[in-house]
Amino acid sequence: xxxxxxxxTIRNLSKIYxxxxxxVTALDNISLDIAAGEFLALLGPxxxxxxxxxxxxxxIDRPTSGECHVQGIDVARLNESQLADWRNQxxxxxxxxxxxxxxxxxxxxxxxxxxxxxxxxxxRRRQVETALELVGLADRAKHLPKxxxxxxxxxxxxxxxxxxxxxxxVADEPTGNLDxxxxxxxxxxxRALSQDAGKTVIMVTHDPKAAAFGSRQIHxxxxxxxx
Amino acid sequence: MALPIxxxxxxxxxxxxxxxxxxxxxxxxVFVFVLLQSLAAGIERSSANTGDPRNLLVVRKGSxxxxxSLITRQTLTEIRYFEEIARNEKGEPIISADVLALVxxxxxxxxxxxxxxxxxxxxxxxxxxxxxxxxxxRWFVPGKRELVVSAKLAKRFDHFDLGDTVHTGSGQFTVVGxxxxxxxxxxxxxxxxxxxxxxxxxxxxxxxxxxRPVDEAAGERLIQRIETDRRFKLKVEKEVEYYRxxxxxxxxxxxxxxxxxxxxxxxxxxxxxxxxxxxxxxxxREIGTxxxxxxxxxxxxxxxxxxxxxxxxxxGMIGCALAFYWNGYTTATMGFETFSEIVFExxxxxxxxxxxxxxxxxxxxxxxxxxxxxxARLPVIDALKSI
Numbered sequence: 074x075x076x077x078x079x080x081x082t083i084r085n086l087s088k089i090y091x092x093x094x095x096x097v098t099a100l101d102n103i104s105l106d107i108a109a110g111e112f113l114a115l116l117g118p119x120x121x122x123x124x125x126x127x128x129x130x131x132x133i134d135r136p137t138s139g140e141c142h143v144q145g146i147d148v149a150r151l152n153e154s155q156l157a158d159w160r161n162q163x164x165x166x167x168x169x170x171x172x173x174x175x176x177x178x179x180x181x182x183x184x185x186x187x188x189x190x191x192x193x194x195x196x197r198r199r200q201v202e203t204a205l206e207l208v209g210l211a212d213r214a215k216h217l218p219k220x221x222x223x224x225x226x227x228x229x230x231x232x233x234x235x236x237x238x239x240x241x242x243v244a245d246e247p248t249g250n251l252d253x254x255x256x257x258x259x260x261x262x263x264r265a266l267s268q269d270a271g272k273t274v275i276m277v278t279h280d281p282k283a284a285a286f287g288s289r290q291i292h293x294x295x296x297x298x299x300x
Numbered sequence: 301m302a303l304p305i306x307x308x309x310x311x312x313x314x315x316x317x318x319x320x321x322x323x324x325x326x327x328x329x330v331f332v333f334v335l336l337q338s339l340a341a342g343i344e345r346s347s348a349n350t351g352d353p354r355n356l357l358v359v360r361k362g363s364x365x366x367x368x369s370l371i372t373r374q375t376l377t378e379i380r381y382f383e384e385i386a387r388n389e390k391g392e393p394i395i396s397a398d399v400l401a402l403v404x405x406x407x408x409x410x411x412x413x414x415x416x417x418x419x420x421x422x423x424x425x426x427x428x429x430x431x432x433x434x435x436x437x438r439w440f441v442p443g444k445r446e447l448v449v450s451a452k453l454a455k456r457f458d459h460f461d462l463g464d465t466v467h468t469g470s471g472q473f474t475v476v477g478x479x480x481x482x483x484x485x486x487x488x489x490x491x492x493x494x495x496x497x498x499x500x501x502x503x504x505x506x507x508x509x510x511x512r513p514v515d516e517a518a519g520e521r522l523i524q525r526i527e528t529d530r531r532f533k534l535k536v537e538k539e540v541e542y543y544r545x546x547x548x549x550x551x552x553x554x555x556x557x558x559x560x561x562x563x564x565x566x567x568x569x570x571x572x573x574x575x576x577x578x579x580x581x582x583x584x585r586e587i588g589t590x591x592x593x594x595x596x597x598x599x600x601x602x603x604x605x606x607x608x609x610x611x612x613x614x615x616g617m618i619g620c621a622l623a624f625y626w627n628g629y630t631t632a633t634m635g636f637e638t639f640s641e642i643v644f645e646x647x648x649x650x651x652x653x654x655x656x657x658x659x660x661x662x663x664x665x666x667x668x669x670x671x672x673x674x675x676a677r678l679p680v681i682d683a684l685k686s687i
Contacts, residue, residue: 128681131592133591133592133680133681133684134680134681153596153597154596157591157594157595157596158594160592160593160594161593161594162594166589166592166593168589168684170585172585172586172589172684174307174586174589174590175314175586176306176307176310176311176314177304177306177307177310181304181306185303185590185593186593186594188303188304189593189594189595233593
């Protein structure tokens with residue numbers, strides 16, 4: 074069971090992929106607790122399993138065995154529709170490649186998760202504007218992604234992750250496609266989310282400098298926690 | 301909740317180059333469909349629009365058309381004074397014995413030759429057909445070899461200008477007038493004096509009688525009286541009914557329109573499918589992102605269907621616009637009933653436009669369904685890893 078002050082509790086989690094006829098172990102019986110408000114950096118080389126942990130916590134992949142409780146809910150037990158609703162209400166996502174919808178403006182991209190809520194149009198507008206202000210892009214609301222720099226695109230993605238006010242923000246190599254200046258800005262925003270807004274941020278990165286922004290670092294290698 | 305409609309519409313437009321072929325393909329299908337339906341409707345209208353509901357048409361039993369009917373002059377003598385037949389102010393029975401002749405005449409601008417239907421009528425025949433009027437010149441004088449041609453035919457045939465001479469049969473006729481008949485079958489005819497017609501074409505018999513009964517009840521009695529009299533062997537029906545049934549020419553065109561549209565739509569469905577598979581393939585990660593954000597599978601399917609339907613609707617609009625260009629255009633074809641040239645107008649009606657657009661949307665939806673389901677079924681994690 075999840076401890077009351079932990080937002081994420083992972084026990085004996087394993088993930089085995091079938092690649093052709095070969096079983097590949099991505100995660101090997103790991104256990105992990107993540108406290109609410111923590112900025113956790115999951116560090117490891119490619120293929121270490123860090124992204125797999127993140128995907129399972131975020132409810133976009135399922136473990137082969139073990140348990141993953143997020144806010145007391147075993148996400149692996151939810152069906153596809155329940156997971157979709159749960160993700161919308163509880164998790165904000167930041168991707169390495171930003172994953173903004175190219176045909177929608179920054180405002181419309183940020184508004185997307187809110188379309189699944191019961192908020193009025195006016196309330197949605199207010200929340201989108203607040204989220205864009207928070208990442209310093211209120212003046213770029215009408216811009217399409219292609220009219221923004223990489224750093225700005227990622228900040229729009231962060232605004233989209235925040236707009237539903239989720240308890241958990243997961244970021245999968247958020248600085249992987251950014252220059253160092255933009256990377257610093259984005260990491261600063263993520264740290265502020267944790268420190269100032271009390272959000273739990275889980276970030277996957279290969280870069281130790283980026284990981285240093287986190288309040289805690291965890292290393293994975295070959296699907297196992299090393300420290 | 302569904303994805304915003306803007307998402308579907310902008311995605312459809314943003315890839316306009318790759319979707320252009322599909323849009324044009326669907327436009328072509330709808331164009332052919334609407335045009336052929338409007339052509340059939342024009343032909344149908346030219347028949348269905350003909351006649352006076354008060355009139356009865358008498359033809360020989362067993363003949364499918366007036367032009368194939370023969371009635372003796374003796375029969376006219378016996379029938380014309382039936383009390384069921386109305387009289388005009390001069391006390392004359394309102395009955396016209398018509399003679400129909402098919403002649404081959406040259407088209408304008410060396411367009412070959414085509415059959416034209418000549419109708420020999422008496423003055424009563426003109427009286428019985430109030431929808432036929434003169435637009436130029438004057439009516440023929442009985443006893444003279446004069447011809448009044450349809451104004452629409454005059455545009456298509458040589459020597460049909462006022463004052464021209466038309467050589468046919470054993471004689472030659474002077475064109476003295478142009479008639480117009482409100483888009484009815486008479487717009488495909490030339491009228492002349494019945495007796496001149498009989499003598500020119502050496503006919504001893506009439507083709508049909510057009511009769512105005514005293515009233516509805518008299519009409520019923522007249523039908524009964526003529527049809528049951530074994531001496532006559534005649535068939536009597538309301539003039540409007542007779543022309544309504546003369547839509548044989550339109551039937552194969554309608555059928556062809558439907559057949560071509562269905563055949564072409566199969567190709568258009570595959571084109572739409574191909575476009576949407578490409579669209580979905582290029583946006584797999586985007587679809588994965590939408591799923592991650594909480595949009596359910598059906599929201600993704602709906603968004604893609606809207607996109608496909610929008611593309612198809614756009615194509616349908618182009619097809620309808622192209623077809624509408626021909627609306628009102630007058631042309632002619634050979635009628636299967638009379639084997640003569642029948643003039644008609646393309647009639648693009650709101651019903652055909654609605655059917656064409658509905659047809660287009662159906663093509664778009666069918667073509668999009670499989671790619672949309674495939675996209676929605678892809679596991680989120682696989683979609684996100686897509687390049």
